[in-house]
Amino acid sequence: MRFLDDQPGSAARNWLLSGAVWMSTGVLFGLLAAIEMAAPDFLGGYRALVFGRLRPSHFNTIIFGFLSMSLIGAGLHYVPHLCATRLYSDKLANAAMWLWNLVVLSGIVTFLLGYTSAHEYGEYIWPIDILAVITLLLLAYVVFRTIARREEPLIYVSIWYFGAALLWTAVTWAFMGGTGARYGLNDAVWTWFFGHNIFGLWVTPLALAVAYYVIPREARTPLYSHTLSLIAFWALITFYSHTGTHHLLQAPVPAWQKVIASIDSVMLLISVYAFCANVWLTLRGRLWRVEQSIALKFVFAGTIWFFIVSTQGSAQSLMGLQRLTHFTNWTVGHAHIGLLGFAGFIASGAIYGILPQVTGKPIYSAALANFQYWLMLLGTGGFAIVLTIAGLVQGSAWLNGEALYRVLPELGVYMVARAVLGTFVVVAAEIQLWNVTLTLLGRGPKREPLEPAISLFDQQLVEGQEPEGA
Amino acid sequence: MQMTERAFAIGSLLILLAAGVGVGFIPAWTTEQKPSDIARRRTPLEARGRQVYIQNGCTYCHTQYIRPQDWDHGAVRVAQQGDYVFDRPHLLGSERTGPDLSQEGGLRTDDWHRAHFMNPRFTRPASIMPQFRFLTDGEITALIAYVQSLGGKMADARVTRQKMWHKALAAAFARGTDANFAYLHSLVPEQWRTMPNPYPPTPEALARGRFIYEQSCIGCHGNFGDGNGPAARWLYPKPANFTALRRIGASGGLLYYQIMNGITGSSMPYFKTELESEKIWDVSNYIAVSFIGRSDGNTAPRGADAALEPVDPHAPPPPAPESVTAPPLTSPALQPEVNAARGGMPMPGGGRQGASSPTPAQTGPAQTLPSPRHAHPRPAPERRRP
Structure with missing residues (x-):
């Protein structure tokens, strides 16, 4: 493997592998932080391992390391595949891979050393911001040049999301990186405009794109509806971009901004339900494929988590419910349902679904992957239950006038449970890295090389107006 | 509708820019940045303490705004827009694992905070805050100065009274x-x-x-x-x-x-x-x-x-003790x-x-x-x- 490989598929493979590596790293930060919440003197007070430095390392490594790199890796495979061409330049995409790895790594180093912009979800300091924007633009260049030389006349929905997400995020990141002139609540509003765009206009479209690709392909059936995918796409960019201020509903920001954020957080469900209806109806009568394809199993579970997290998110963006849930562990649970459940499951599905396609090597062990699936499911489901209960305990106690300090001892059991469940996720992540490594080393079952995938395009052109089984 | 790369890339970018103007730029242009009655600029020592607060991620567990429905610590004053005009970056926070600190200044002495940073369990046995013993003496002094400045002029009045009584x-x-x-x-x-x-x-x-x-x-x-x-x-x-x-x-x-x-x-x-x-x-x-x-x-x-009040309704009211005169406030x-x-x-x-x-x-x-x-x-x- 050369530093800047130009072999077709090498970029996708390297991005996917990086994703698996960063997941196995990022969850360790999470586990340490979770143990500190349960046993605060556990690490004895090391400067670099204090909770406030582990937390940004944890979620930035997960979001920008694991999720972004796996999902981009998938994109670098399905974009040329769906365009019936090859990637414009694997060399450039590999260069972007090294740059992006540098972003994630320097993020961890700077956070542990105490360098942070203090903007939640945008903690990277400005040199890293610049590097990230450059990388995004480089990727966008590769992707759009690939689209430009497509052989297929139509562009499949996965490509809209992937190409657009690169541009959206480059733009919002450039705005965010241009920090320095904003004070007080203006800064808060901007922070959450950026922060929420990272979920809504980066992680979500990347993951949805993979779902749109993997589900029809693994189920061997065309996508249910082109119209629904159009609705979902345009509703996503229209409504998701306005919702940032729902993180500040109880802060003294102007009421009109809160109203916009709350309304659009609910309107967002148009996009969510259109997507879910589309992919679930695609699977109608073919759900048995979930048992046959580990990639489909992960991605299908991810779409269910997506339904849950989005419905929950819209509900908690309403002022009434947020009075109870804001500032509590409910929100932490929500973040884990979204990033580990929805995006994490789809990213693991992308790794297992696309790695064999780009390397021609079958997955080392489907049984291990299945074990990982159940560990992640137990971990995520457990997080959802435990953290939601902890959040309700906190929120209802506070609303009843109980002092925060006196509620702390009630949370101990949930913090312990969360750390235990966290070990499930850590084991799952290490299994994934093991499985991916051995797959790449060619230790998988000896088989004929996999056939090239059938083109989704042909299928969609056929179904376009008349979905199968309608 | 046929989605060309122009349609989805340029179309959606235009929508995003419109959203950015609507919920990002317009609020920034229209919001008046007027200090509230308690807002004040920080001293260099307090500003340094704020850096220590940022570096160690205190903001992940401590919020800095009191909401209308809050009780507890600092709930004597609901946060106002003007309280934050000197804050960059903002440190409003999103999780309240520890108490809100927006009005913390002057509620406790510097000594208390020092003991608390050595190990929060020393002063608050149920706390799950990390130890900050690793901070240098200078860092802790700056951090305490920052914490004592939270609450602006209201905190200053409390700090003054603490010192006087101390x-x-x-x-x-x-x-x-x-x-x-x-x-x-x-x-x-x-x-x-x-x-x-x-x-x-x-x-x-x-x-x-x-x-x-x-x-x-x-x-x-x-x-x-x-x-x-x-x-x-x-x-x-x-x-x-x-x-x-x-x-x-x-x-x-x-x-x-x-x-x-x-x-x-x-x-x-x-x-x-x-x-x-x-x-x-x-x-x-x-x-x-x-x-x-x-x-x-x-x-x-x-x-x-x-x-109950030890008052006999038929007896004349007792003379007021000397000490009821309200003390002068700053x-x-x-x-x-x-x-x-x-x-x-x-x-x-x-x-x-x-x-x-x-x-x-x-x-x-x-x-x-x-x-x-x-x-x-x-x-x-x-x-x-x-």
Whole structure:
């Protein structure tokens, strides 16, 4: 493997592998932080391992390391595949891979050393911001040049999301990186405009794109509806971009901004339900494929988590419910349902679904992957239950006038449970890295090389107006 | 609709830009950046402390705004837009694992914060905050300065009062146990000093009191109530040694009053925002039985009667004690908030005790420490008996 490989598929493979590596790293930060919440003197007070430095390392490594790199890796495979061409330049995409790895790594180093912009979800300091924007633009260049030389006349929905997400995020990141002139609540509003765009206009479209690709392909059936995918796409960019201020509903920001954020957080469900209806109806009568394809199993579970997290998110963006849930562990649970459940499951599905396609090597062990699936499911489901209960305990106690300090001892059991469940996720992540490594080393079952995938395009052109089984 | 790359890329980017203008730029252009009545610029030391706060991610567990529905710490003032005009970056926070800090300044002494940063369990045994012992002395000093500045001018008023009282308390402490207790007790209004604990020290009440003691008191006052808890090393004046009260004596009401209101200028914080009345009575009983050796609980007047105003409707009102004159406050504009922050809420015993304590300026305690008898020569008013 050369530093800047130009072999077709090498970029996708390297991005996917990086994703698996960063997941196995990022969850360790999470586990340490979770143990500190349960046993605060556990690490004895090391400067670099204090909770406030582990937390940004944890979620930035997960979001920008694991999720972004796996999902981009998938994109670098399905974009040329769906365009019936090859990637414009694997060399450039590999260069972007090294740059992006540098972003994630320097993020961890700077956070542990105490360098942070203090903007939640945008903690990277400005040199890293610049590097990230450059990388995004480089990727966008590769992707759009690939689209430009497509052989297929139509562009499949996965490509809209992937190409657009690169541009959206480059733009919002450039705005965010241009920090320095904003004070007080203006800064808060901007922070959450950026922060929420990272979920809504980066992680979500990347993951949805993979779902749109993997589900029809693994189920061997065309996508249910082109119209629904159009609705979902345009509703996503229209409504998701306005919702940032729902993180500040109880802060003294102007009421009109809160109203916009709350309304659009609910309107967002148009996009969510259109997507879910589309992919679930695609699977109608073919759900048995979930048992046959580990990639489909992960991605299908991810779409269910997506339904849950989005419905929950819209509900908690309403002022009434947020009075109870804001500032509590409910929100932490929500973040884990979204990033580990929805995006994490789809990213693991992308790794297992696309790695064999780009390397021609079958997955080392489907049984291990299945074990990982159940560990992640137990971990995520457990997080959802435990953290939601902890959040309700906190929120209802506070609303009843109980002092925060006196509620702390009630949370101990949930913090312990969360750390235990966290070990499930850590084991799952290490299994994934093991499985991916051995797959790449060619230790998988000896088989004929996999056939090239059938083109989704042909299928969609056929179904376009008349979905199968309608 | 056929999606070309132009349609999805340029179309969606235009929508995103419109959203950015609508929810990003327009708020920035239209929001007036006018400082509120409490906002002020930070000193260089406070600004450095804010950097330490940022570097160590304090903002992930501590919010910095009070919401309309909040109780507890700092809830005397709901956050206003103008409170934050000097903040860059903002540190509003999104999780409240620890208490909100937007009004933290002046509620506790620097000593308390230092002990707390060494290990939060020293002062707050149930805390899950990390230790910050790894910070250098300079970093901790800066961090404390920043924390004491939270709350702006309101915090400044509290810090000023803490410092003023600290001198008097330190002088009293230096004079030895008896003089110190005499002085501390002189600060408690008469009706509280003579009030017995209305609740009997039953084993159950003592168990509840012990639970509260272990959660809130043990860090400073220690396992044996001798004032040698793990935090004591960093505190001056030292925490009270309850065992000495065996000789000097302390009524249930006196303990109650000091737990409720704290002792301004010392590291004894007030507990009225987190402990309800009965819990304070229970912990008073626990301290009295376990460390002082005797409790006046279950002596008359007991139960609800003890908490009523000792007023005979047919008798003329008693003369006001000297000390009810309100002490001068640093800024008249801040007076209502300061009173509220200090505890100017109606007390079970009646009156607004928080605002009516004597100041050193009036009694000159640093020079001559008045004994309780001299400070309050009026005999205890007769209580209504059941």
